[in-house]
Structures are given as structure tokens and as C-alpha cells.
Amino acid sequence: MKFIDEFRDHARARQILEHITTLVARLAEQRGGPVRIMEVCGGHTHAIFHYGLEAMLPPELELIHGPGCPVCVLPMGRVDDCVAIAERPEVILATFGDAIRVPGSRKSLMQAKADGADVRIVYSPTDALALARKHPDREVVFFGLGFETTIPSTALTIAQAAREGVNNFSVFCNHITIIPTLKAILDNPDHRLDGFLGPGHVSMIIGTDPYRFIAEHYGCPVVVSGFEPLDILQSLLMVVRQLHDGRAEVENQYQRLVTSDGNLTALEAFHQVYEPRENCEWRGLGSIAESGVQIKAAYGAYDAERKFAVPNQQVADPDSCRCGDVLTGNLKPWQCELFGKRCTPDQPHGALMVSSEGACAAYYQYGGGNVDGRGPDSSASASLSQNLIQSRAES
Amino acid sequence: MSDTTRRQLPTLAARAVTQAHGGGGKAMKDLIDDVFVREFTELPEVLEDQARLELADLAGLGDRLAMTTDGFVVDPLFFPGGDIGKLAVCGTVNDLAVGGAHPRYLSCAVILEEGLPIDDLRRIARSMATAAREAGVEIVTGDTKVVERGACDGVFITTTGIGVIPAGRTLGIERIQADDVIIVNGWLGDHGAAILAARGDLSLDTDLASDCAALNGLVETLLDAAPDTRCLRDATRGGVATVLNEMAEASKLAIELDDLALPLRKEVRGMCEILGLDPLYLANEGKLVAVVPAAQAEAALAALREHPLGREAAIIGQALDGKPGRVTLRTGFGGQRIVDMLVGEQLPRIC
Amino acid sequence: MCLGIPGQIISLDDADARLATVDVSGVRRQINIACIVDDDHPPERCVGDWVLVHVGFALNRIDAEAAARTLELLDELGDTHEFDALTLNGDQEVSS
Numbered sequence: 001m002k003f004i005d006e007f008r009d010h011a012r013a014r015q016i017l018e019h020i021t022t023l024v025a026r027l028a029e030q031r032g033g034p035v036r037i038m039e040v041c042g043g044h045t046h047a048i049f050h051y052g053l054e055a056m057l058p059p060e061l062e063l064i065h066g067p068g069c070p071v072c073v074l075p076m077g078r079v080d081d082c083v084a085i086a087e088r089p090e091v092i093l094a095t096f097g098d099a100i101r102v103p104g105s106r107k108s109l110m111q112a113k114a115d116g117a118d119v120r121i122v123y124s125p126t127d128a129l130a131l132a133r134k135h136p137d138r139e140v141v142f143f144g145l146g147f148e149t150t151i152p153s154t155a156l157t158i159a160q161a162a163r164e165g166v167n168n169f170s171v172f173c174n175h176i177t178i179i180p181t182l183k184a185i186l187d188n189p190d191h192r193l194d195g196f197l198g199p200g201h202v203s204m205i206i207g208t209d210p211y212r213f214i215a216e217h218y219g220c221p222v223v224v225s226g227f228e229p230l231d232i233l234q235s236l237l238m239v240v241r242q243l244h245d246g247r248a249e250v251e252n253q254y255q256r257l258v259t260s261d262g263n264l265t266a267l268e269a270f271h272q273v274y275e276p277r278e279n280c281e282w283r284g285l286g287s288i289a290e291s292g293v294q295i296k297a298a299y300g301a302y303d304a305e306r307k308f309a310v311p312n313q314q315v316a317d318p319d320s321c322r323c324g325d326v327l328t329g330n331l332k333p334w335q336c337e338l339f340g341k342r343c344t345p346d347q348p349h350g351a352l353m354v355s356s357e358g359a360c361a362a363y364y365q366y367g368g369g370n371v372d373g374r375g376p377d378s379s380a381s382a383s384l385s386q387n388l389i390q391s392r393a394e395s
Numbered sequence: 396m397s398d399t400t401r402r403q404l405p406t407l408a409a410r411a412v413t414q415a416h417g418g419g420g421k422a423m424k425d426l427i428d429d430v431f432v433r434e435f436t437e438l439p440e441v442l443e444d445q446a447r448l449e450l451a452d453l454a455g456l457g458d459r460l461a462m463t464t465d466g467f468v469v470d471p472l473f474f475p476g477g478d479i480g481k482l483a484v485c486g487t488v489n490d491l492a493v494g495g496a497h498p499r500y501l502s503c504a505v506i507l508e509e510g511l512p513i514d515d516l517r518r519i520a521r522s523m524a525t526a527a528r529e530a531g532v533e534i535v536t537g538d539t540k541v542v543e544r545g546a547c548d549g550v551f552i553t554t555t556g557i558g559v560i561p562a563g564r565t566l567g568i569e570r571i572q573a574d575d576v577i578i579v580n581g582w583l584g585d586h587g588a589a590i591l592a593a594r595g596d597l598s599l600d601t602d603l604a605s606d607c608a609a610l611n612g613l614v615e616t617l618l619d620a621a622p623d624t625r626c627l628r629d630a631t632r633g634g635v636a637t638v639l640n641e642m643a644e645a646s647k648l649a650i651e652l653d654d655l656a657l658p659l660r661k662e663v664r665g666m667c668e669i670l671g672l673d674p675l676y677l678a679n680e681g682k683l684v685a686v687v688p689a690a691q692a693e694a695a696l697a698a699l700r701e702h703p704l705g706r707e708a709a710i711i712g713q714a715l716d717g718k719p720g721r722v723t724l725r726t727g728f729g730g731q732r733i734v735d736m737l738v739g740e741q742l743p744r745i746c
Numbered sequence: 747m748c749l750g751i752p753g754q755i756i757s758l759d760d761a762d763a764r765l766a767t768v769d770v771s772g773v774r775r776q777i778n779i780a781c782i783v784d785d786d787h788p789p790e791r792c793v794g795d796w797v798l799v800h801v802g803f804a805l806n807r808i809d810a811e812a813a814a815r816t817l818e819l820l821d822e823l824g825d826t827h828e829f830d831a832l833t834l835n836g837d838q839e840v841s842s
Contacts, residue, residue, distance in 0.1 A: 001661070001665070001668070001752070001770075001771045002752060002754075003752040003808055003813055004668070004752060006813075006817060007817075008727060008728060010727060010729050013728060013729065014729075015823060016820070019823065041748070043746060043748060043749065049732060050726070050732065051726045051730050052726050052728070052729075052730020052731045053730055055730060055731065056728075056730050069746060096743070096745045097743040097744050097745075098742070098744040098745055120596070122597075123597045123598065123599070123669075123743055123775075123801065123802060124777075124801045124802025124803070125801065125802070126778060126802050126803075127596070127598060127802065145745075146801075147748060149748035149750070149800055149805065150745065150748060150800065150801060152803065152805070153801045153802065153805075156778060156780055199748070201748040201750045201798070201800065201805070204750075204805055204806050205805065229728045229730075230820060234816070234819070234820055234823065237823065253816070255809065255812040255813075255815065255816060256809045256810070256813040257798055257808060257809070263781055263805065265780065265782075265783070265784060266781040269780070269781070345738050355744075355746070356744075365733065365735050366732040366733050366735075592773075598775055598776060599773050599775050600775065601773045601774070602772065603772075660772075661771045661772050665770045665771025665772050668751045668771065669751055669770055669773060669775070669799070744749060745748065745749050745800070745801050746748055
């Protein structure tokens with residue numbers, strides 16, 4: 001497959017891995033501790049586990065798996081609201097497949113479907129709009145999830161509905177934006193991050209400029225990265241090199257899709273329909289100002305929150321849940337007491353076990369690459385394996 | 396029994412199935428006669444409440460009976476490469492064949508939804524008859540029920556199969572040993588991907604067809620070439636990954652797969668990339684996983700590739716002394732990951 | 747966070763509605779191309795474009811030259827001499 005296979009070519013990886021190893025060893029020795037790089041995007045987390053990259057990297061390089069999974073950070077209260085909308089008899093609730101198993105405090109959309117709600121999985125928001133055209137006697141509500149990458153698609157769909165006057169269509173907007181959240185993580189005095197892999201597909205929309213404050217104000221290197229394994233390795237090398245050179249810049253590895261100012265047409269659609277939401281709740285991270293968007297009053301007829309009274313009740317994360325510590329790099333997934341015991345992909349307790357992009361779910365499912373205890377980080381893999389074995393035995 | 400000796404069969408006037416067709420009266424008898432008896436030409440002239448099978452015929456084929464049953468539901472009923480009827484015959488034939496049995500007889504119970512077009516039912520029955528003939532099995536008994544509209548999805552079919560295992564054949568999952576080789580008979584995930592596309596709600600268009608096929612002929616070819624084959628499984632729901640996890644667990648061995656060796660059509664790859672799915676978990680309806688001692692692996696592979704249903708056969712992995720029950724995949728990128736059982740079914744994802 | 751996949755636009759279905767058909771490894775789907783259309787690049791010129799597809803939308807054109815440059819850079823990174831020269835420079839900067 002063009003633009004994919006060449007970036008999965010293992011032959012090109014070995015030298016890059018050697019360079020990363022050499023530089024990280026020097027850095028770790030200078031600093032007396034490991035180098036910690038956060039991959040912001042859940043897509044990167046998924047690729048890292050899918051290709052078993054983590055076990056190929058030197059043990060002194062720690063990857064911290066960031067908050068960029070919109071399903072993981074979706075608060076339980078919002079799932080509850082969505083379930084309440086879905087349970088209305090006139091509603092067809094259309095959703096991406098990702099969201100259907102996310103637990104609310106009462107039930108997930110999948111359970112609501114089993115209880116009689118009309119919940120349908122679609123590939124695109126345009127498919128939800130097509131459902132609305134096809135069923136004029138029903139109310140079709142699209143569960144709008146995702147970061148800046150996905151926001152233009154729902155914005156354009158809402159604008160299309162308005163143009164056509166498809167008034168039985170609305171969006172339950174849970175879109176969130178990454179920049180305020182990165183700032184919140186960096187403002188946390190406990191963070192131990194040395195650099196970032198920037199989210200390639202978000203950056204395709206917003207460009208690389210919005211990350212400049214990270215380099216300029218916080219002195220952290222950022223490299224915007226593609227999603228194939230070679231993209232990720234090259235980006236890691238670029239971050240490590242900046243650290244080694246004592247630089248903090250925003251660099252762009254994903255030049256085939258990302259520019260400094262982003263996609264202006266997509267951004268125009270975005271701002272035509274959406275405006276910042278004053279406060280937005282993130283599962284595992286709490287409330288972060290202006291980290292989400294809401295539908296503007298001009299498109300209020302297509303806003304499910306205005307159309308239907310939703311309970312809008314906040315549900316606190318369980319006290320025992322330590323997702324926040326994992327997200328800030330202070331805890332490895334398997335170091336959490338709940339991991340694999342009370343918190344599994346089957347019965348997720350915390351945000352990061354919810355979707356396969358969540359760090360905990362990825363560790364649980366793929367074993368973090370240290371599949372037989374022979375990985376480079378043997379102490380970590382040993383405890384991971386124990387955890388996995390225990391969890392399997394108990395479940 | 397040939398058509399020429401059969402009694403005159405009635406022709407149904409109805410265009411669609413109604414509750415009357417399940418009522419046990421004349422309408423039901425006419426439906427059975429016109430649709431099933433007409434197509435299943437092996438059915439006896441006079442139907443009793445049970446099929447009567449000659450023991451001597453069976454005893455000549457081996458020393459054990461194999462019996463299996465499977466329920467079939469699929470949306471849509473007709474899809475590229477097959478339909479629910481073909482699926483219901485091939486699925487049960489394959490469940491017998493992977494046990495080393497010669498499949499002989501099938502039963503067929505259908506649950507029909509009120510309003511199902513008779514022509515659709517006729518097409519399904521014809522497809523079952525053709526599939527059975529090609530697989531060398533006879534459909535000898537059946538049952539028909541009709542449920543209200545909405546109580547089932549068009550047609551549900553349950554088939555039960557009986558086969559005979561030749562003396563001395565002992566295929567079994569517990570026979571897997573370290574260093575045994577894992578072979579599949581061709582492209583993986585075609586059925587799952589074709590059904591996803593055929594369902595239409597994702598608006599994806601491909602030329603993919605289901606791999607739905609009866610594998611009993613292929614199994615005989617394989618066992619001739621590799622008589623010490625340890626075990627066979629057909630990789631239906633849950634895909635190859637699920638079968639391998641069952642094998643690893645039962646044998647208390649580890650299994651390692653080679654990502655680059657997996658036979659995948661480019662359309663299946665495309666589908667999986669778009670929807671974020673893993674082809675290892677996609678359903679197959681004409682694929683088996685064979686575990687063969689390393690010494691017979693090449694012979695097995697060569698024989699499979701000679702067969703029309705095994706042209707793209709490939710060695711995809713190996714059983715190893717490792718963490719018992721663990722299936723791993725060596726990625727094309729040199730890394731490794733666990734291939735676990737799925738919690739539920741795979742869903743399309745955007746992230 | 748956002749699954750995106752390269753595909754090639756094979757036909758324009760409705761220029762006004764910004765609808766085109768994309769081919770991803772033999773899988774075809776109608777997508778919205780509004781985000782890749784502007785005055786310099788009208789819908790008619792989108793056929794043949796390689797684009798990044800996400801939830802039924804083409805979000806950007808893929809720059810084939812940039813992709814080639816990235817691969818070249820990867821090959822250069824694989825060149826040990828080049829790397830030694832680079833890290834040596836880095837050492838000097840750090841120590842100075």
C-alpha cells in the first residue's frame with residue numbers, strides 16, 4: 001500500500017534504533033536517569049504496541065502514553081447523557097464503533113442497545129446524516145467524538161444538514177482539543193517529561209505552530225510524527241537529538257501531510273460551527289478550561305444538548321483510579337493496583353483501560369512488547385508478566 | 396433417487412412466507428414439498444419423522460461416528476461468494492472434516508420470518524442442495540418453523556452433521572508438540588471482510604467474495620501428504636487468532652506467528668486499515684488451521700497448493716516451548732506482540 | 747487518536763456537493779473532499795490525488811515529494827558516517 005508499506009520497512013529501522021540507543025545511553029548517563037518522551041496521541045500508542053516497538057527501544061528511553069484517546073478520556077457522565085438520549089423512543093443514535101463499549105455509570109451504549117435503544121455503528125458522520133434523510137420520522141443523533149482531526153468532519157456535516165434543512169439530525173458534541181490539555185500536563189509540577197511526539201493527524205488540521213509554546217515556554221522538544229513505525233522511530237530520534245544537542249524546537253517529521261499553519265479550509269469549517277466550551281471534563285485528568293468545543297448558537301438546531309434535555313450529571317472518577325498518574329508518567333500501567341485485577345478491558349475501571357488506544361488496555365492486550373520476559377526492560381517485563389499471569393488466573 | 400421417479404410435487408401459490416406455512420397443515424406440507432423436497436433430491440419418497448441410516452454403510456467407512464451441530468445467522472442472507480444456505484452446509488461439513496471424519500448426512504432445521512419471499516427461500520434451498528452435492532453429503536431430515544415478522548432475521552438455519560472417522564485417525568488439539576508447524580490453506584479474513592462490505596451500512600465497496608467452501612476434500616489431500624498431522628480447526632468466528640489461542644491453551648505450548656507470512660489480500664488489508672480491524676480476528680468460512688510436524692510441513696504445503704482450495708496455503712507460525720497458552724506475533728518490523736483472545740467482536744474504530 | 751489512511755481519488759461524483767470516490771487498497775468509498783478543494787485546486791483536479799482519509803473525509807493531500815524526502819532522510823540517518831558527524835557536532839555544542 002502506497003505511503004504505508006515503505007514506512008514499515010524493517011531494513012531501514014535497525015540503524016535508527018542503533019542511533020537512538022547510542023544517544024539515549026549518553027543522555028541517561030549525563031542526567032543520571034531515563035529519558036521520558038510522551039507520545040500524545042493514542043494512535044501512536046496503538047502503533048507502538050502493535051509493532052512491538054517499545055521492547056526494541058533502549059530501557060533508558062521511557063515512553064509515556066498520553067491523553068490523546070478521545071474515547072478513554074470521555075467522562076462517565078457524558079456516556080450517561082448519551083445513553084439517556086439513545087433511550088428516547090424517537091431517537092436513532094449513530095456512533096463510531098469505538099464508543100459503544102465505553103461504560104457509563106448505569107450502562108454502556110451496547111447495553112442500552114440490548115435493552116432496546118436503536119444504536120447504530122457508522123463509519124462517518126455523513127452516514128448518520130444519510131440515516132436522518134432516510135428516516136424523516138425519527139430523530140438521528142450522532143455521537144460526536146474526537147480531537148481536531150475529527151472536528152472538521154462533523155462541522156461540515158452539520159453545515160450540510162443546515163443547507164439541506166435536515167432538521168431531524170443533531171450532534172451530541174463531545175469534541176475536545178489537545179493544546180489546553182498539553183498545557184495542563186506541563187503545568188503539573190509532578191510531570192517528568194523531557195519531550196513530546198506531536199499528534200500527526202491533529203497537526204494536519206491545526207499545523208505545527210500551536211505547539212511552539214511547549215518549546216519556547218517549557219523548554220521541551222516537540223516532533224510532530226506520522227503513524228507508521230518508521231515515522232515513530234525517526235521522530236523519537238529527532239526528539240532525542242534535540243535533547244542531546246540541548247535544543248528545544250518544534251520539528252515536523254510528518255511533512256507529507258503536515259504544514260506549519262495547518263489546513264485552512266478545514267479550520268474555517270471548524271470555527272464556523274464550533275466555539276470553545278468554557279470547561280471540559282476529562283476522565284482521569286479532571287476539568288480543563290477551554291479544552292473542548294460546543295456547537296455555536298447559529299447551529300443550535302443541530303445541537304443534541306439543546307434539542308433534548310440531558311441529565312448532565314457529573315460522575316466522579318473512582319478514588320482508587322490512578323489514570324492521572326499514568327498519564328503524567330508517574331506510574332506505569334502495571335504498577336497500578338487495579339491493573340489486570342479490578343480493571344480489565346472486559347470490565348474497565350479507569351479511562352486508560354477503555355479503548356485499545358489507552359495505555360493500560362494496550363499493555364494488557366499486547367503485553368507491552370515484552371512478551372516473554374526477554375525484553376530489554378526485564379525488570380519491568382517481569383512484573384508485567386506476573387501481572388498478566390495473575391490477572392488471567394483471577395479472571 | 397432420481398427426479399423421474401418422484402411423485403408430482405405441488406407448486407406454491409404464495410409469494411411470501413406466512414404464519415400458515417408454519418402451522419403444520421397443508422400450507423406447510425406444500426412449502427416443504429415445493430421448496431425442500433424439490434431441491435433435496437436425496438430425500439426419500441415418503442417422509443417419516445426421522446431419517447433411517449444404514450449402519451452397514453457407515454461401518455464400512457471407519458470405526459467412530461462424528462457428530463456436530465451449528466446454528467447459522469448472517470446479515471445479509473445473500474453475499475458475494477455465497478449465502479446462508481451454502482454457509483449452513485459448508486460450516487457443518489467443515490466441523491466434521493477437521494475432526495478427520497468423512498461427512499455423510501446432514502439435518503436441516505429452518506426458522507423463517509413471516510414475509511420472507513418464497514423465491515429467496517427457494518434460492519437458499521437450491522444453494523444448500525448444490526453445496527451438499529459438491530461436498531458429498533446428503534440432507535436427510537429437516538424441520539420448518541415460521542415466526543412473526545421481526546422475531547428473526549429472514550432465515551435462521553441449524554444443521555447437524557454425522558460423519559465417520561476412519562480407523563486409526565486421531566486428530567486432536569492435545570497432540571500438538573513443540574516445533575510443530577502452523578499452516579493455513581490460503582487468504583485470511585475474506586469472509587469477514589466481504590460480509591462487512593456486503594452489509595452496506597459502512598458504504599464500502601470491494602470485489603471481495605466470501606471464501607465459503609466445503610473443506611472435506613482438502614482435508615483428505617492434506618492427511619494423505621502429512622499423515623502425522625496433529626490437528627485441524629476451521630477458523631470461523633473469531634478468526635485464526637481465536638483458534639490459535641485455543642490450541643496454545645490446550646497444548647500448554649506457546650505459538651509464534653510471523654506477520655509477514657500471513658496470506659492477506661490487498662482488499663482485506665485495505666478494509667482493516669480503514670476500519671482499524673485486525674485480520675487475524677476476521678471470520679473465515681473456508682479456511683483451516685493445520686498443525687503438522689515440521690518434518691511433514693513441506694509435503695503438506697505442496698499438497699495443499701495442488702488443491703483448488705489451497706493454492707495460497709502458507710506456513711504462518713510454529714508451536715514452541717514457551718509461556719504456556721501464549722500466542723505471539725513477530726511483527727514485520729522485528730518487534731513482538733501478544734495475540735490475545737478478543738473480549739467481544741471487533742468493531743470499526745476511528746481512533 | 748485519529749485513524750487516517752492514504753487513498754487515491756478515482757472519480758468525482760458531485761463537484762457541488764464535494765463528493766468523490768476514493769480507493770484504499772481495492773476498497774472504494776464515497777468521501778467528502780471539501781477540505782482539499784480551494785480556488786487553486788478545484789474539484790475537477792482532485793481525481794488522481796493521494797489523500798489522507800479519516801471518517802469519510804479527505805483531510806489533506808499527501809505530498810509525494812515530501813514523503814520521498816522523508817524516506818531519503820531515513821536512509822541518510824542509516825548512514826553511520828553522516829550520523830557520527832552529526833553527533834560529534836552535537837557533542838561540541840553541548841560541551842561548549
